[in-house]
Amino acid sequence: MQTVKIGNHIIEKTASLAPMASVADKAMRIMCKKFGAAMVTGEMASAKGLCYSDRKTAELLCTDDFERPMAVQLFGSEPEFMAKAAVIASSYKPDFIDINCGCPVPKVAGNGSGSALMKDIPLLGRIVEAVVKAVDIPVTVKIRKGWDENSVNAVEAAKAAEQSGAAAVAVHARTKNQMYLGRADLDIIALVKQSVKIPVIGNGDVDSAESCKYMYDYTGCDLVMVGRAACGRPWIFSEIRHFLETGEALNPPSAEKQLQIMEEHIRLLCQYKGEYIGMKEARKHTAWYLKGRPGAAKLRNRCGTLSTLLDFEDMLNDIKNSEQ
Ligand SMILES: Cc1cc2nc3c(=O)[nH]c(=O)nc-3n(C[C@H](O)[C@H](O)[C@H](O)COP(=O)(O)O)c2cc1C
Incomplete structure (x- = not known):
């Protein structure tokens, strides 16, 4: 199996579990890991919630050694809070801190966090820089294609993340306005891959071993991330691994x-x-x-x-x- 190095971690190039609020909790992550997920990311946690010692926010960060390599994800819009939250988050011993620049929901994007950062690339860069400075583990960034079709700027965002010290960038190949509708645009993942040197993680619509391989082949990405298709189907990770290793389809469990x-x-x-x-x-x-x-x-x-x-x-x- 081929591998990709993110920070100091060697990750198998199969597929990773996408961060999903209220879904990718410890139980879900462990199930996906059991079926061979290459890495997992937890549910997004509010930087302010962490800084203000909110117990429920902190609970989102609890991890288990079995999940490794695993990332915790933070959202926020202020570099100082994000840096402080990253220090708190790193005390839970994740392998990576991931920065959410893609969440479209109003209570996140409406406060200048998540996908709103796609509208302010200098701020996105400052946040990444502040978090990278604050912690000694690799920092990854998850972006979207752009805010809307008139402002497609994933390449610009990925370059800013790279220049600010990010160890990898994940691209959900839809704009914020698309939410989760419409087809993911694999060309934007390919374009980001050609534009930065850090590993690029492709994300959007992978729902089978075949579509995972297609994303690798079409975009040249370094890792594929799977979200919704793993819901009620954690074995998709073993199907992907088997297909990439042998070229043959693995039957789903009985x-x-x-x-x-x-x-x-x-x-x-x-x-x-x-x-x-x-x-x-x-x-x-x-x-x-x-x-x-x-x-x-x-x-x-x-x-x-x-x-x-x-x-x-x-x-x-x-x-x-x-x-x-
Ligand atoms: C229920 C749900 C919750 C999500 N929560 C997050 C989140 O907390 N952080 C994030 O970066 N993306 C979140 N996403 C987006 C996914 O990580 C992923 O980018 C998106 O679902 C596209 O991938 P897919 O087609 O494989 O599902 C969420 C998606 C869903 C469906």
Whole structure:
């Protein structure tokens, strides 16, 4: 397997798990890692929240050695806060600090953070520089194609990140205005790759081993990052690895095995977050896992009502009985 060096870490060129707020928590990251994710990034954490000692924000940063190499992601718009938050975040011993320059949601972008930094490249550069100075671990930056189609500036943003000391840049190949709609533009990833020397991580719409290989081949990127396609399907990472290594498709786990994987994930969620919160979050994960099974629409409704591990076990038994 080919590798890429980011900072002092050697990463296999398979695929990494994208940061996803309220999704890429420790349980999800561990599941993806078990199936061979090359690296993982956690949920974005607010720099101000960390600086003001918000307990919930700090909880987002807790990591497990099994996840390595892993990145924690910060968002903010002020270099001083970002630097201070990076110091706090690095005490949780991640392998990388990632800076969010892509989040489109109003409560982030509306405050000048996330994708709003694509509209102020000098500020993006100052933030990266401040964070790089503050910590002794590699700093990566996740950008978008631009703010909108009239201001496509991923190359400019990536160059600013590189000049400010970033160790790698991830490109979500959509503008902020596209949110998550429309096709990802692989040409912009290729263009960024040709424009900087630091490793470039391609991201957007990879949903199979084949589309992962296509992104590597088409863009020349150094690593591929997968987000939504890993939801309810952490085994996509082993499919990608197998295909890149052998050129052959790996069958997904059997329907029965998929239930076992889902159960492992939900038990981890409850272990880390307690049954009350864990089961609330299990609602979306179980719906993703069960998509495409017989009676999926009814099952999805049932997933939405799960409140206890007992509810989950009952559902699991009913599925097993009905599929026998
Ligand atoms: C539910 C959800 C939450 C996300 N949260 C974050 C986040 O916290 N930080 C970030 O940089 N990107 C976030 N993203 C964007 C993803 O990291 C990724 O760039 C995007 O989903 C495109 O990749 P995909 O097509 O493989 O899903 C999120 C996406 C989704 C769907």
